[in-house]
Amino acid sequence: MKLSKLFTKTIKNPPADETAKNAKLLIQAGYIHKEMAGVYAYLPLGLRVVEKIKNIVREEMNAIDGQELIMTNLQPKDLWETTSRWDDEVVDVWFKTKLKDDSEVGLAWSHEEPIMRMAEKYISSYKDLPASVYQFQTKLRNELRAKSGIMRGREFLMKDMYSMHASAEDLDEYYEKVKVAYQKIYQRLGIGDDTYVTFASGGAFTKFSHEFQTICEAGEDVLYVNREQNIAVNEEVLEEAIKEFGIKRDQLEKVKSAEVGNIFNFGADKSETMDISFTDQDGSSKPIHLASYGIGITRVMGVLAEKLADEKGIVWPENVAPYRVVICALGDEPEVTKQADELYDKLVSSKVEVLYDDRDLRPGQKFSDADLLGIPYRLVVSKKNLDSGKIEIKKRTETEPKILDIDDILEVLVA
Amino acid sequence: MKLSKLFTKTIKNPPADETAKNAKLLIQAGYIHKEMAGVYAYLPLGLRVVEKIKNIVREEMNAIDGQELIMTNLQPKDLWETTSRWDDEVVDVWFKTKLKDDSEVGLAWSHEEPIMRMAEKYISSYKDLPASVYQFQTKLRNELRAKSGIMRGREFLMKDMYSMHASAEDLDEYYEKVKVAYQKIYQRLGIGDDTYVTFASGGAFTKFSHEFQTICEAGEDVLYVNREQNIAVNEEVLEEAIKEFGIKRDQLEKVKSAEVGNIFNFGADKSETMDISFTDQDGSSKPIHLASYGIGITRVMGVLAEKLADEKGIVWPENVAPYRVVICALGDEPEVTKQADELYDKLVSSKVEVLYDDRDLRPGQKFSDADLLGIPYRLVVSKKNLDSGKIEIKKRTETEPKILDIDDILEVLVA
Numbered sequence: 001m002k003l004s005k006l007f008t009k010t011i012k013n014p015p016a017d018e019t020a021k022n023a024k025l026l027i028q029a030g031y032i033h034k035e036m037a038g039v040y041a042y043l044p045l046g047l048r049v050v051e052k053i054k055n056i057v058r059e060e061m062n063a064i065d066g067q068e069l070i071m072t073n074l075q076p077k078d079l080w081e082t083t084s085r086w087d088d089e090v091v092d093v094w095f096k097t098k099l100k101d102d103s104e105v106g107l108a109w110s111h112e113e114p115i116m117r118m119a120e121k122y123i124s125s126y127k128d129l130p131a132s133v134y135q136f137q138t139k140l141r142n143e144l145r146a147k148s149g150i151m152r153g154r155e156f157l158m159k160d161m162y163s164m165h166a167s168a169e170d171l172d173e174y175y176e177k178v179k180v181a182y183q184k185i186y187q188r189l190g191i192g193d194d195t196y197v198t199f200a201s202g203g204a205f206t207k208f209s210h211e212f213q214t215i216c217e218a219g220e221d222v223l224y225v226n227r228e229q230n231i232a233v234n235e236e237v238l239e240e241a242i243k244e245f246g247i248k249r250d251q252l253e254k255v256k257s258a259e260v261g262n263i264f265n266f267g268a269d270k271s272e273t274m275d276i277s278f279t280d281q282d283g284s285s286k287p288i289h290l291a292s293y294g295i296g297i298t299r300v301m302g303v304l305a306e307k308l309a310d311e312k313g314i315v316w317p318e319n320v321a322p323y324r325v326v327i328c329a330l331g332d333e334p335e336v337t338k339q340a341d342e343l344y345d346k347l348v349s350s351k352v353e354v355l356y357d358d359r360d361l362r363p364g365q366k367f368s369d370a371d372l373l374g375i376p377y378r379l380v381v382s383k384k385n386l387d388s389g390k391i392e393i394k395k396r397t398e399t400e401p402k403i404l405d406i407d408d409i410l411e412v413l414v415a
Numbered sequence: 416m417k418l419s420k421l422f423t424k425t426i427k428n429p430p431a432d433e434t435a436k437n438a439k440l441l442i443q444a445g446y447i448h449k450e451m452a453g454v455y456a457y458l459p460l461g462l463r464v465v466e467k468i469k470n471i472v473r474e475e476m477n478a479i480d481g482q483e484l485i486m487t488n489l490q491p492k493d494l495w496e497t498t499s500r501w502d503d504e505v506v507d508v509w510f511k512t513k514l515k516d517d518s519e520v521g522l523a524w525s526h527e528e529p530i531m532r533m534a535e536k537y538i539s540s541y542k543d544l545p546a547s548v549y550q551f552q553t554k555l556r557n558e559l560r561a562k563s564g565i566m567r568g569r570e571f572l573m574k575d576m577y578s579m580h581a582s583a584e585d586l587d588e589y590y591e592k593v594k595v596a597y598q599k600i601y602q603r604l605g606i607g608d609d610t611y612v613t614f615a616s617g618g619a620f621t622k623f624s625h626e627f628q629t630i631c632e633a634g635e636d637v638l639y640v641n642r643e644q645n646i647a648v649n650e651e652v653l654e655e656a657i658k659e660f661g662i663k664r665d666q667l668e669k670v671k672s673a674e675v676g677n678i679f680n681f682g683a684d685k686s687e688t689m690d691i692s693f694t695d696q697d698g699s700s701k702p703i704h705l706a707s708y709g710i711g712i713t714r715v716m717g718v719l720a721e722k723l724a725d726e727k728g729i730v731w732p733e734n735v736a737p738y739r740v741v742i743c744a745l746g747d748e749p750e751v752t753k754q755a756d757e758l759y760d761k762l763v764s765s766k767v768e769v770l771y772d773d774r775d776l777r778p779g780q781k782f783s784d785a786d787l788l789g790i791p792y793r794l795v796v797s798k799k800n801l802d803s804g805k806i807e808i809k810k811r812t813e814t815e816p817k818i819l820d821i822d823d824i825l826e827v828l829v830a
Contacts, residue, residue, distance in 0.1 A: 007484070033533050035487045036489065036490075041487050043533075044484050065420070067421070067422050069459050069461070070457045070462055073488070074450065074451065075450070097512045097557075100557060105451070114450060121448070122424055131422050133422050140489065155489050
């Protein structure tokens with residue numbers, strides 16, 4: 001993609017109406033556009049990041065036999081009344097609206113009830129279990145405050161998986177598999193070492209749950225961690241966890257963190273409340289055990305933008321960067337343009353994802369945009385290195401460039 | 416994918432609460448699940464079809480320099496008030512809801528206003544034009560009636576593209592390019608020969624528009640066509656079209672049809688109403704010319720399901736089928752299972768998308784499911800052909816199978 005053709009541009013100053021660093025950076029760099037508080041459009045560069053995160057999550061969900069589907073935003077009232085979760089006193093984030101006949105419908109903030117109603121249709125025997133399905137769904141949640149940029153939105157993209165089992169034991173076994181899959185995801189996203197599985201409250205879901213928390217200054221949560229023992233506890237359940245699991249408080253360090261995943265074990269509750277059952281091997285009728293597993297895709301993008309940024313801008317991990325390389329062509333001498341064009345074509349034909357800064361701007365402006373955008377590799381084509389046929393390459397995370405032959409550059413970039 | 420592991424199953428009888436053939440077939444085959452009237456979930460097989468249609472549309476939009484992004488469902492009232500389209504008297508399909516502070520927000524049924532507000536940010540000079548962006552977005556529309564299955568839903572997936580230009584001439588030129596791209600899309604979807612560009616009313620959008628209409632018994636529209644001259648006119652604007660373009664009524668055939676695409680030329684209207692302008696080459700301030708181009712992705716899926724079906728079930732075009740092949744293993748003799756397993760592994764490793772009916776069912780049931788699902792190629796592994804090392808292959812659109820060597824089968828299937 002040539003930057004001269006890109007729909008968006010970087011903006012000189014961060015937006016004045018945002019307090020969150022992730023929103024400031026992402027808006028300034030042209031990744032997102034604020035539609036209203038807590039509601040953001042994902043622009044061409046931003047959507048590429050979203051899709052990369054989705055693909056990593058998708059691969060790991062498929063690897064544990066998850067089947068992708070997509071449920072609906074509009075939700076019928078009667079379905080959620082079966083579990084009392086239609087009530088605004090029980091769930092305080094509903095957006096509700098009305099059909100033409102004045103009957104109420106809800107906008108989905110989660111999907112346990114609809115998946116269980118579907119399960120009723122497809123799961124009748126123990127032979128149909130276990131089953132695991134997931135979706136990437138735009139969730140709408142009527143949050144009172146929305147000041148954390150894309151880290152807590154009123155509209156956001158979530159991966160939610162639901163697994164159904166014939167027994168508590170089978171659920172437990174799968175639940176542990178998902179934990180491992182989640183850890184792989186955070187590793188691939190470049191935040192594995194700072195991400196902990198924690199004990200947390202179940203909220204509107206269940207009494208107890210597990211969260212995945214990433215250490216992050218901008219996070220809304222407080223965590224007590226022991227890095228060596230790989231233990232982390234959410235502040236809200238600290239007392240309980242100390243009592244129940246014998247953790248020692250003085251061995252825990254207090255840090256700020258952001259939730260990047262949340263998993264819930266509903267046990268047989270939903271199935272029993274909704275009166276859904278299957279026929280087991282012995283012919284008896286039994287409830288289905290349910291667990292749900294969420295990752296806020298756009299929230300994770302916000303955490304990555306915020307946590308890994310430096311004073312110059314965003315620093316994307318290689319796996320999620322919208323493009324792997326940016327070429328900065330310095331000056332408008334025909335030889336420079338020719339070499340930059342050739343380099344661009346060569347990289348494109350080698351399937352390297354490349355941005356080409358072909359705009360008529362000063363070098364300083366091109367460099368600061370490359371930094372702000374957070375592209376992992378910057379290539380500089382300039383008159384200075386032209387005669388030797390060499391090209392300057394610099395990683396976003398390093399300060400010193402290297403001067404390499406084009407073949408060596410290709411070797412670095414073609415993964 | 417092994418059918419024994421698939422989340423869904425075919426259902427013996429079509430659902431009693433659906434009148435539309437597309438919904439009956441797609442529900443019976445396990446492609447979709449009805450959440451409420453006009454609101455459907457897309458199950459694993461259904462989502463695969465959706466993604467295939469999306470990819471064809473995406474490739475053609477990228478080929479005419481469209482840049483993909485994604486806008487939002489939640490929409491601020493003030494934005495739509497600038498063009499009077501917040502008013503329920505002007506737009507009668509709004510779903511509206513409220514934030515915690517009781518302020519109203521809308522749920523997006525289209526995106527011209529938000530894209531223009533974004534354009535204001537990124538388009539200041541003639542150098543920034545033309546620009547063309549598109550999204551795949553879940554639209555919510557409060558339709559009074561929703562009885563056409565996924566051909567007219569209250570929640571549906573749409574590709575909408577928006578192009579912005581410095582002049583009417585530049586817009587016209589691009590508009591014609593999009594028409595050609597759309598025709599390519601319908602060709603690739605297998606309905607090109609029955610799809611016409613028609614003159615249509617602009618509805619809530621503009622005075623005049625173009626629709627793409629596919630001849631289809633279940634369609635909601637009536638079309639007057641001249642196949643030889645490749646002319647088609649919507650019934651609602653027939654009189655006007657006859658007057659304006661000198662078309663002769665007695666040379667037109669009356670047919671039923673379904674809209675599969677709709678394109679609108681807004682000219683400079685939106686830009687002027689919203690007071691958005693750019694600086695032209697001569698330094699003067701000018702309005703941006705806007706056109707929008709929609710394809711209802713899930714609607715097209717409904718049209719394909721409905722139009723191409725036969726008495727045995729769905730008949731997917733090869734380009735959109737969820738899987739290219741289904742293997743039916745007949746009987747439970749170990750040799751049959753062994754050969755079917757090997758065939759499955761071979762096809763998977765050759766990157767052929769394959770369903771494997773490994774269920775413990777009678778041959779007749781497997782065949783009728785293969786037909787209902789509409790998979791383009793059916794392979795039968797049975798004791799009968801085992802000794803010769805040959806395999807039976809039949810296309811969904813043909814009645815007679817062929818008996819081929821496995822190498823010849825691979826040649827047919829590996830595209």
